[in-house]
Amino acid sequence: MAGTSHVHRLLLPGESPVHRLPAHVKLPATLAFVVLVVLTPREQYWAFAAHAALLGVVVAVARLPPATLLRRMVVEVPFLAFAALMPFLSTGDRTEVLGLSLSVDGLHSAWNVVAKATLGVAASVLLAATTDVRDLLVGLERLRMPSLLVQILGFMIRYGDVVTGEMHRMRVARESRGFVARDVRQLPVVARSAGALFVRTYERGERVHLAMLSRGYTGRMPGHDATSTSPAHLLTASALPLAAGLVTVLALLTS
């Protein structure tokens, strides 16, 4: 079922060292990288370029197509629109840019948020592109996330496509009967579909649960054959946060 899920479609399969890293070291490495980016002082423009270059190196090592990754970063666009408003809303010294009166501090804030959010989104996109979702679940479990939470996550990912497919079929059915959602008056129709979707989803959950019980499920998923953490893995995974740490420390020292 790996090829069919839209969650799994985020994975760009490969055999690079980045792909082969187990999730329970890749995840903390990503988190550490983003934390270091967030810690970087906003006036040190070169440091953000350096962080971006580091991610570029990871993309090159993982042999991922940069265009695909850039296209996936459009999730961020609504937020960029919000950041664009900041120079107008902030207080403090003002400056003239193209005849508009903008707050200097607001411009800095907008730059700060845009740079850090973009690097954060890029890091998440890279993580999702190189990590199979099932490995991510095993990794979260090994990082001591409560088992019930990991299982809920697992079911959500496993059945995500089934339920969104069901929702899509309901939309097709509505629209083939001439339904168009123009304004609030159409809300009851959409909401009734949501109600029907809930009942169907819940009943599917009951069936899945019973089927699992009949196969001997006792509240825990059978153990995955855990890949052992070799020192080589740790070394590879720590390369990115170590380099980013160097950049951040230099940026803090020179600011």
Next chain:
Amino acid sequence: MHVPDGFIDLPVSIGAAVIAAGAVAVSLRGARRELDERSAPLAGLVAVFVFAAQLMNFPVAGGTSGHLLGAVLAAVLVGPWTGALCVTVVLLVQGLVFADGGITAIGVNVTDMAVIGLAAGYLVFLALRAVLPSTRAGVVVAAAGGAFASVPAAAGGFVACYALGGTSSVPVGTVFAAMVSVHLLIGIGEALITAFTISSVIAVRPDLVHGAAGLRRPETLAVRPGGTAGTGPVTPEVPDDLRDPAGAPPTQDLAAGSRSAPWSAEESR
């Protein structure tokens, strides 16, 4: 409305992550009471439902559209603890897999939406349930009120994080006014869609609505006085006392139905 990386400073993000982790730990205990200990599949599918419901955009005004937060919807359908877990899981997947909301801001997002939004909304729901008559309409109206309250409450939680650790110099007052006014509007949409969804679920499977648990009595079969089993004609009418949830108990119980009774008095109308 998902907070990205770099918008809230690190100490506040870490603080929010600690609050979120604590809330998840409490919810895990509470969820064991609401669901059977072994029903992770059910909670997982409810999380998928919340995720899918969030994909349903509805038009707000002037060509913009909003989407459901779904916190109160989930809490009323499956109970507050399980609902909080489901919304948390949805936010985790969105942050880790879909890059929607920053990795360092996951704590902030969970605290705003799955903790503050859900708790405020569910408390309003409980308060309205206590005041309103104990009928289906009462549950639907209470759910609408709770859903309406949850959206500005979540926005307020975000403003609190921003006031404590915002990295930009937009005045807190401006952020508060903008966030809360926009989210009051979105709250109306949330209230309407939650109410219609709950009322349509309550119409077909009232046993699935956790927030309406008090409304249901066990299904009962009644023998009308004077009827003789096997020989008398089968009476098609449903006795009045079965139609009225607040009415006197039927004269004689033949069997107490279970949650999964194949028919109910309501459906036989």
